[in-house]
Amino acid sequence: xxxxxxxxxxxxxxxxxxxxxxxxxxxxxxxxxxxxxxxxxxxxxxxxxxxxxxxxxxxxxxxxxxxxxxxxxxxxxxxxxxxxxxxxxxxxxxxxxxxxxxxxxxxxxxxxx
Amino acid sequence: xxxxxxxxxxxxxxxxxxxxxxxxxxxxxxxxxxxxxxxxxxxxxxxxxxxxxxxxxxxxxxxxxxxxxxxxxxxxxxxxxxxxxxxxxxxxxxxxxxxxxxxxxxxxxxxxx
Numbered sequence: 001x002x003x004x005x006x007x008x009x010x011x012x013x014x015x016x017x018x019x020x021x022x023x024x025x026x027x028x029x030x031x032x033x034x035x036x037x038x039x040x041x042x043x044x045x046x047x048x049x050x051x052x053x054x055x056x057x058x059x060x061x062x063x064x065x066x067x068x069x070x071x072x073x074x075x076x077x078x079x080x081x082x083x084x085x086x087x088x089x090x091x092x093x094x095x096x097x098x099x100x101x102x103x104x105x106x107x108x109x110x111x112x113x
Numbered sequence: 114x115x116x117x118x119x120x121x122x123x124x125x126x127x128x129x130x131x132x133x134x135x136x137x138x139x140x141x142x143x144x145x146x147x148x149x150x151x152x153x154x155x156x157x158x159x160x161x162x163x164x165x166x167x168x169x170x171x172x173x174x175x176x177x178x179x180x181x182x183x184x185x186x187x188x189x190x191x192x193x194x195x196x197x198x199x200x201x202x203x204x205x206x207x208x209x210x211x212x213x214x215x216x217x218x219x220x221x222x223x224x225x226x
Contacts (some may be wrong), residue, residue: 004155010168031212033212033213033214040217041199041218042217042218042219043156043201043216045213045214047213048212048213051213055212056212056213058213071129090155090156090158092155094212101158101161102158102214103158104155104156104157104171105155106153106154107154107155
C-alpha cells in the first residue's frame with residue numbers, strides 16, 4: 001500500500017513565479033481534496049474533485065487551478081505566487097465522494113521568496 | 114468564526130498518564146472525525162464517530178459525541194511519547210457528506226518520558 005503520494009516534497013519559488021504540485025491518490029480512489037496548512041496548525045479546504053469533476057471549492061485563490069486526470073491523479077497549477085502562498089499543501093483521497101475515509105499524503109512544503 | 118474548535122490549545126503530560134481533548138462544533142453533522150498530525154506528516158484519521166453513536170473506541174483511544182451539546186471528546190489512555198502530535202476534530206459542515214471537512218485549529222499534545 002503506497003498511500004497517497006505527493007510531489008515534490010519541498011519546493012522554493014520566487015515571488016511571481018509558477019509551480020505545479022502533484023497528488024497521486026490511493027489506487028481506486030476517485031475523490032481527491034486539497035488543503036493548505038500554514039503555521040503548522042489550521043487546515044484550510046481548497047478544492048474537491050470527484051470522478052474528475054470539481055465538486056466543491058473553498059479557499060482556492062483564482063491564481064491557482066486544479067485538475068483531476070483520467071487516472072484520478074490531481075495537479076495544482078499555481079501562478080503569480082505570493083509570499084503568503086508559503087505553506088504546506090496536502091491532498092487526500094477517498095473511495096467515494098463522501099469525506100468518511102480520507103487518507104492524507106505527506107504534503108508539499110512551498111516556500112515563496 | 115470556527116465551525117469546529119478544540120480545547121485546550123495545548124497539553125503536556127508524562128508517559129502513562131491519560132489525557133482528554135475536547136471539541137465543540139457549530140453545525141449539524143452526520144459524523145465527526147478525529148485526526149492526529151505528527152511533525153512533518155499529513156493528518157491521519159484516528160476515529161470517525163457518526164451522529165447516531167455516543168462512543169467509539171480504537172485501542173487506547175476513546176471518542177465520545179454529544180449531539181445535543183454539539184461537543185465531542187477524544188481520550189487517550191496510557192499515553193506514550195509517540196502520541197506527541199497535534200490533534201484535530203473535523204466535521205462536514207453541511208452534514209451532507211460533500212467531502213469538505215472543516216478542521217479546528219488543533220490541540221498540541223506533548224508527552225514527556
